[in-house]
Amino acid sequence: MTIQEEMKITAESVNKYLFSFMSGDPKILYNASYHLIKSGGKRMRPFLTLKSCELFGGSEKIVLPVAAAVELIHNFTLVHDDIMDDDNLRHGVPTVHIKYNLPTAILAGDVLFAASFQSVSKKFKDLGISSDKAIKMVEILADSSVTVCEGQTKDIMMALDHEFHSSSDYFQMIEKKTAALFETSCRLGSISGGADQKDEESLATFGRYFGIAFQMVDDVLGVVGEHKVTGKPVGGDILQGKKTYIISLALETVEESDRQKILNIFGKKFTSQADVKTAIDILSSSGVADVVRKKARSYAKMALENLSTFPDNSAKKSLFQMTDFMISRNL
Numbered sequence: 001m002t003i004q005e006e007m008k009i010t011a012e013s014v015n016k017y018l019f020s021f022m023s024g025d026p027k028i029l030y031n032a033s034y035h036l037i038k039s040g041g042k043r044m045r046p047f048l049t050l051k052s053c054e055l056f057g058g059s060e061k062i063v064l065p066v067a068a069a070v071e072l073i074h075n076f077t078l079v080h081d082d083i084m085d086d087d088n089l090r091h092g093v094p095t096v097h098i099k100y101n102l103p104t105a106i107l108a109g110d111v112l113f114a115a116s117f118q119s120v121s122k123k124f125k126d127l128g129i130s131s132d133k134a135i136k137m138v139e140i141l142a143d144s145s146v147t148v149c150e151g152q153t154k155d156i157m158m159a160l161d162h163e164f165h166s167s168s169d170y171f172q173m174i175e176k177k178t179a180a181l182f183e184t185s186c187r188l189g190s191i192s193g194g195a196d197q198k199d200e201e202s203l204a205t206f207g208r209y210f211g212i213a214f215q216m217v218d219d220v221l222g223v224v225g226e227h228k229v230t231g232k233p234v235g236g237d238i239l240q241g242k243k244t245y246i247i248s249l250a251l252e253t254v255e256e257s258d259r260q261k262i263l264n265i266f267g268k269k270f271t272s273q274a275d276v277k278t279a280i281d282i283l284s285s286s287g288v289a290d291v292v293r294k295k296a297r298s299y300a301k302m303a304l305e306n307l308s309t310f311p312d313n314s315a316k317k318s319l320f321q322m323t324d325f326m327i328s329r330n331l
Contacts, residue, residue: 003318003321003322003324003325004325006047006318006321007042007043007044007047007322007325010043010046010047010050011041011042011043011046011047013060013064014043014046014064014067014068014071015037015043017064017065017068018034018037018068018071018072019034021068021115021118021119022034022111022115028100028104029104029107029108029111030111031100032096032099032100032104032105032107032108033075033108033111033112033115035093035096035099035100035108036075036078036079036090036091036093036095036096037071037075039090039091039092039093040091040092041091043071044182044214044322044326045067045070045071045074045181045182045185046067046068046070046071046185047067047318047322048182048185048186048189048207048210048319048322049063049066049067049070049185049186049188049189049192050063050064050067050189051189051315051318051319051322052185052186052187052188052189052190052192052193052203052207052315052319053066053189053190053192053193054193054313054314054315055189055190055193055195055203055310055313055315055316055319056190056193056194056195056199057193057194058189058192058193058194062129062192063188063189063192063193065119065120065124066119066120066137066188066189066192067185067189068116068119069116069117069119069120069141069188070116070141070181070184070185070188072112072113072115072116072119073112073113073116073141073144073145073148073181074181075112076109076110076112076113076116077148077152077181078090079095079096079097079105079106079108079109079112080106080109081152082095082096082097082105083095083097083102083105083106083109084152084156085236085240086269087236096108096109113145116141117138117141117142120134120137120138120141121134121138124137133191136191137188137191137192140184140187140188140191141184141188144180144181144183144184147176147180148176148177148180148181150176151173151174151175151176151177151178151180152177154169154172154173154176154177155173155177155242158170158173158243159240159241159242159243159267160241161243164243164248164251167245167248170243170244170245170248171212171245174211174212174215174216175208175211175212177215178211178212178214178215178218179207179208179209179210179211179212179214179215180208180211181211182207182208182210182211182214183204183205183207183208183211184204184207185207186203186204186206186207186210187200187203187204187207189203190203190204199310202306202307202309202310203306205303205306206303206304206306206307206319207303208303209299209300209302209303209306210299210300210303210323210326212296212299213296213297213299213300213303213323213326213327214296214326216245216246216292216293216295216296216299217292217293217296217326217327217329219237219242219244219245219246219247219292220246220289220292220293220296221329221330222236222237222242222244223235223237223238223244223246223247223280223283223289224280224283224284224289235276235279235280238262238265238266238276238279238280239265239266239267239268239269239271239276240267240269241266241267245292245295246283246288246289246292247262247266247283249288249291249292250262250282250283250286250288251263253286253287253288254282254286258282258286261275261278261279261282262279262282262283265279293327296327297327300323300324300326300327303323304319304320304323307319307320
């Protein structure tokens with residue numbers, strides 16, 4: 001079985017749980033909440049949660065509510081991110097605030113956020129999980145949510161700033177905005193599987209480095225990725241003025257005339273497609289995408305080093321394969 005096939009099976013299990021768990025009235029609120037979930041997605045975070053649990057012999061039944069909770073938090077961030085970035089597309093479909101309306105989209109995000117904690121607290125009672133363990137998991141999920149909001153705020157502030165920031169600022173931002181939830185995915189999975197504190201920290205570190213590498217690859221795709229493949233607007237990060245590592249690196253690398261062509265459309269959403277294509281062509285031919293992917297691979301390597309002490313089993317193999325898939329992905 002390929003890692004893509006295994007991820008698909010996991011995604012189906014998570015989706016089934018989510019669709020059975022969240023329901024209510026008025027219907028429009030829940031339809032809006034499910035909109036992005038129904039549109040697809042790789043379910044990478046819950047996959048990592050399940051495999052981190054299985055690494056220690058835990059079962060899917062025990063960890064599924066936790067894996068779903070992480071996915072709900074992730075989708076909450078997507079809904080609100082799309083509002084903040086004024087994006088029209090996600091996964092190749094209209095974003096929630098475009099499909100429905102802005103107030104409904106905000107409420108849909110709020111419901112997803114609240115439902116994540118319902119999934120952990122209510123379902124753990126049904127599964128006989130101890131109160132102490134459930135409380136610990138809720139605390140970790142809450143702390144991670146705060147960290148993600150801090151990272152998103154830092155991302156917004158960097159975009160609004162007229163100056164480009166250092167690479168250390170970029171990595172601090174993505175460690176909070178993106179890596180924190182991957183770290184939490186693995187930490188919660190390991191706790192569900194009965195890991196001790198040392199092993200829990202190893203999985204959390206794996207998740208953090210995995211998340212940093214993931215975001216770097218995502219930033220590459222946000223600039224040079226094909227719309228038909230990624231489902232995202234072409235050159236979206238350039239038009240939104242995102243000061244990602246690949247854009248900063250390109251501006252330091254290309255000739256001054258090309259640098260000006262990029263800066264002329266940077267942060268300007270209403271730009272001709274011809275100018276956008278010119279900027280993308282410059283970035284694509286500059287070679288910076290390969291440089292960023294190489295650095296992402298170094299973080300992926302550091303992530304996998306944290307799994308070296310664990311015995312070989314199918315879950316460990318899946319984590320290795322997932323890391324390789326993440327680094328080489330084009331969507």
